Amino acid sequence: MSSERTSPSDPHDASSPTPETAAETPAGELSSALAALVEGMAQGNRSSLARAISVVENERAGFQDLLHTLLSRGRAGGTRVGITGPPGAGKSSLVSAFARLCRRGRQEVGIVAVDPTSPYSGGALLGDRIRMNDLATDPGIFIRSMASRGSLGGLATTTKEVMDVMDAFGFPRLLVETVGVGQTELEITGAADAIVVVLTPESGDGIQAMKAGLMEIADVFVVNKADRPGADRLVKEIRSALKLRSGEVPGAGSGHHGPAGHHGPSGAPSPAPERKEASGDRASEEPEVERWVPPVLLTMGQTGEGVEELVQTVDRHREWLEGSGELDRRRRRRTADRIRDVLDRELKRRVRRELARESVLAQALDRIARGEGTPYSEAAAFLELMGVDPAQAPLPAGGDGAEAAR
Amino acid sequence: MSETDRKIRVLVAKPGLDGHDRGAKVIASVFRDAGFEVIYTGLHQTPEMIVSAAVQEDVDVVAMSVLSGAHMTLFPRVRELLDAEGADHVLLTGGGIIPEDDMKELEKKGVGRLFGPGTPTTEAVRYIREWFEENRQPEGV
Ligand SMILES: Nc1nc2c(ncn2[C@@H]2O[C@H](COP(=O)(O)OP(=O)(O)O)[C@@H](O)[C@H]2O)c(=O)[nH]1
Ligand SMILES: [Mg+2]
Numbered sequence: 001m002s003s004e005r006t007s008p009s010d011p012h013d014a015s016s017p018t019p020e021t022a023a024e025t026p027a028g029e030l031s032s033a034l035a036a037l038v039e040g041m042a043q044g045n046r047s048s049l050a051r052a053i054s055v056v057e058n059e060r061a062g063f064q065d066l067l068h069t070l071l072s073r074g075r076a077g078g079t080r081v082g083i084t085g086p087p088g089a090g091k092s093s094l095v096s097a098f099a100r101l102c103r104r105g106r107q108e109v110g111i112v113a114v115d116p117t118s119p120y121s122g123g124a125l126l127g128d129r130i131r132m133n134d135l136a137t138d139p140g141i142f143i144r145s146m147a148s149r150g151s152l153g154g155l156a157t158t159t160k161e162v163m164d165v166m167d168a169f170g171f172p173r174l175l176v177e178t179v180g181v182g183q184t185e186l187e188i189t190g191a192a193d194a195i196v197v198v199l200t201p202e203s204g205d206g207i208q209a210m211k212a213g214l215m216e217i218a219d220v221f222v223v224n225k226a227d228r229p230g231a232d233r234l235v236k237e238i239r240s241a242l243k244l245r246s247g248e249v250p251g252a253g254s255g256h257h258g259p260a261g262h263h264g265p266s267g268a269p270s271p272a273p274e275r276k277e278a279s280g281d282r283a284s285e286e287p288e289v290e291r292w293v294p295p296v297l298l299t300m301g302q303t304g305e306g307v308e309e310l311v312q313t314v315d316r317h318r319e320w321l322e323g324s325g326e327l328d329r330r331r332r333r334r335t336a337d338r339i340r341d342v343l344d345r346e347l348k349r350r351v352r353r354e355l356a357r358e359s360v361l362a363q364a365l366d367r368i369a370r371g372e373g374t375p376y377s378e379a380a381a382f383l384e385l386m387g388v389d390p391a392q393a394p395l396p397a398g399g400d401g402a403e404a405a406r
Numbered sequence: 407m408s409e410t411d412r413k414i415r416v417l418v419a420k421p422g423l424d425g426h427d428r429g430a431k432v433i434a435s436v437f438r439d440a441g442f443e444v445i446y447t448g449l450h451q452t453p454e455m456i457v458s459a460a461v462q463e464d465v466d467v468v469a470m471s472v473l474s475g476a477h478m479t480l481f482p483r484v485r486e487l488l489d490a491e492g493a494d495h496v497l498l499t500g501g502g503i504i505p506e507d508d509m510k511e512l513e514k515k516g517v518g519r520l521f522g523p524g525t526p527t528t529e530a531v532r533y534i535r536e537w538f539e540e541n542r543q544p545e546g547v
Pocket of ligand 1: 085086087088089090091092093094131180224225226227228299300301302303
């Protein structure tokens with residue numbers, strides 16, 4: 001609760017893997033307030049879930065301990081679908097229709113929708129719920145809006161961790177909608193097992209998408225606003241682009257494929273997993289697995305037309321992910337990224353705190369002014385002070401660069 | 407980001423059957439420009455929808471725009487549902503054509519300040535900021 005202050009809890013968490021030497025390391029002990037949230041979540045309390053999300057979103061004291069505890073419980077395991085595409089493409093409408101269909105099968109759905117933060121005020125107008133109103137009071141649906149807070153990859157920096165919190169709550173199905181402003185919203189690959197790229201016949205989306213690298217990350221393409229002119233043409237455009245990527249001549253039929261790219265698309269009109277031919281062209285590098293060919297679907301977000309096929313396709317993709325071992329590979333990659341992110345964040349935080357201490361920075365500046373040092377020698381001295389051997393460790397690349405590159 | 411300068415989260419809600427939400431949209435943009443994170447849910451919100459969204463979004467403030475004259479039922483109903491959901495720490499405020507006496511009456515029922523049609527929007531912003539400073543402890547969960 002907002003008025004509760006955190007206080008130390010009983011040292012009962014024997015599973016905590018971290019020795020108590022470093023109070024600042026993650027995976028320490030939960031404050032009683034956070035322990036209460038975990039308990040509330042275990043009982044299915046949505047206010048607890050909502051508050052736990054806020055703790056993570058705002059990186060409040062103990063948020064890493066909270067995540068550690070939730071992940072350790074091993075309840076997570078929902079299927080995560082990411083929806084990306086330009087603004088106004090109909091992402092929110094599709095998320096809503098998608099969730100509605102899941103609810104028909106009584107599946108509970110957790111949704112995270114990210115909208116941009118205004119660079120001028122730091123505020124945000126989060127409007128994705130407008131398209132999800134028929135889900136508003138469904139007890140099997142939980143929707144959380146997030147502001148991007150300056151992050152450029154299409155998600156907020158903590159969106160993936162918020163997804164983890166939702167997953168730990170036990171939703172079998174999780175949907176995440178990206179901001180939809182940037183041309184490079186590739187962060188989504190770190191947040192979902194399956195990526196749905198939504199495009200519309202308007203505004204030359206197809207070409208933009210290919211430039212932006214969406215071709216590489218899409219598991220399923222959706223051409224939304226099927227009621228608008230040009231929809232069929234866009235479908236054809238995407239299919240032939242997929243063929244080009246695979247090295248196949250457009251219109252050459254679907255009998256054969258050459259050395260495939262990442263997803264190895266074929267020309268099948270309603271593509272599905274395909275057994276790669278055993279004829280050993282380039283097969284030495286790639287394991288012998290079924291390739292997934294990104295299907296291209298037509299939908300109408302407002303009416304929900306075509307969304308049933310989308311759900312089925314995502315489920316089919318899921319089976320492929322599991323059967324081919326790709327799910328494990330993707331998750332391992334994601335976990336590796338997460339470890340890097342957590343370390344980045346933690347090191348950055350420590351460096352800032354170190355620099356903020358007393359006159360550490362001021363003294364360094366004085367030395368430089370007297371000609372007794374340079375930013376490089378001073379940075380090396382800081383590292384040594386922090387117990388990092390400067391000869392071994394490369395200098396931190398200066399916070400901004402690292403952040404933008406994520 | 408330190409917790410003291412964390413974003414204020416506000417749900418701007420437009421209950422009732424009247425078919426335009428210009429006022430609500432204007433106030434939503436004003437709040438965004440003031441640096442708040444505003445969740446806007448569109449027209450025709452029932453009290454149940456409003457409270458469900460407020461809980462899921464873990465907002466600090468619910469701001470309702472009520473022009474239909476139904477303020478004496480809508481505000482207490484939303485307050486009641488918020489409290490029942492354990493969201494008694496959420497400020498319920500809003501605006502509309504609401505007589506002085508009704509405002510006082512609603513205040514007794516746990517509703518925050520309400521703003522009439524002529525009030526400058528900056529006043530609502532200031533009110534929410536001040537309320538937040540006073541009622542949110544930096545370390546609160
Ligand atoms: N004509 C048409 N409009 C649609 C369709 N799907 C969504 N829209 C509209 O497109 C606009 C943007 O939709 P929204 O779901 O908010 O897009 P987002 O920005 O990608 O989340 C809204 O006005 C929707 O009503 C569709 O299939 N056809
Ligand atoms: Mg949207």
